[in-house]
Amino acid sequence: MSLRPILRWPDPRLARPCAPVTDLEAARTLIADLFETMYAAPGRGLAAPQVGAMLRVFVMDAGWKRGEKTPRACIDPHVISASEATAMGEEGCLSVPGVAALVERPVSIVLGYRDAAGEARQVALEGAEARVAQHELDHLDGVMHFDRLGAAARDALLVEYGA
Numbered sequence: 544m545s546l547r548p549i550l551r552w553p554d555p556r557l558a559r560p561c562a563p564v565t566d567l568e569a570a571r572t573l574i575a576d577l578f579e580t581m582y583a584a585p586g587r588g589l590a591a592p593q594v595g596a597m598l599r600v601f602v603m604d605a606g607w608k609r610g611e612k613t614p615r616a617c618i619d620p621h622v623i624s625a626s627e628a629t630a631m632g633e634e635g636c637l638s639v640p641g642v643a644a645l646v647e648r649p650v651s652i653v654l655g656y657r658d659a660a661g662e663a664r665q666v667a668l669e670g671a672e673a674r675v676a677q678h679e680l681d682h683l684d685g686v687m688h689f690d691r692l693g694a695a696a697r698d699a700l701l702v703e704y705g706a
Contacts, residue, residue, distance in 0.1 A: 544575040546583055547594040552639045552687065553706055556592055560685045561599045564618050567661050570600055574616045574659050577602040586637045588675040590682035593638050601679035605671040615666075620656035620680055623665060625649035632674050634688045642703045646691050648677050 550557055564570045573596050581589035581602055588603035604614045626649045635643040651669040654676050658664050668676050678688055689700045 544579045547576050547580045549637050558685045561597045561683045571659050584637050588679040590679045599683045603675045605675045616659045617656035623653040623655045626651040644700050646688050
């Protein structure tokens, strides 16, 4: 395992969609590095493109800062279903440090993915877990959290960030 540098906006890799995973062994090494980097940052989620690896992989642990660690590694994740109910919530991003934005997202989702062993999984996520998973999944599609804002709010966030 090793700490990896986290890319910062406006690195162009953060705006590119990622490729599916074809080498599971390499993905396992990446996952270990992502967890080490995420916990050290300290964050609640980290996607592969944030460390320059353009693969559809993210890790998350929505509650570790308030309790026990519950790490989840997701390979080739996708939303199977999402609630119609949405909520605004504050989101920060390790690639845009120091600024946060209110983003509207579904309050619950069913996420499909492969785990580090390559096994297909489905999990129902609510609240903070659902928000973190959706935020990290956006990274895999080249979408930043501020891309979900209106033009004025997006511009204000980028000015605050200094971009």
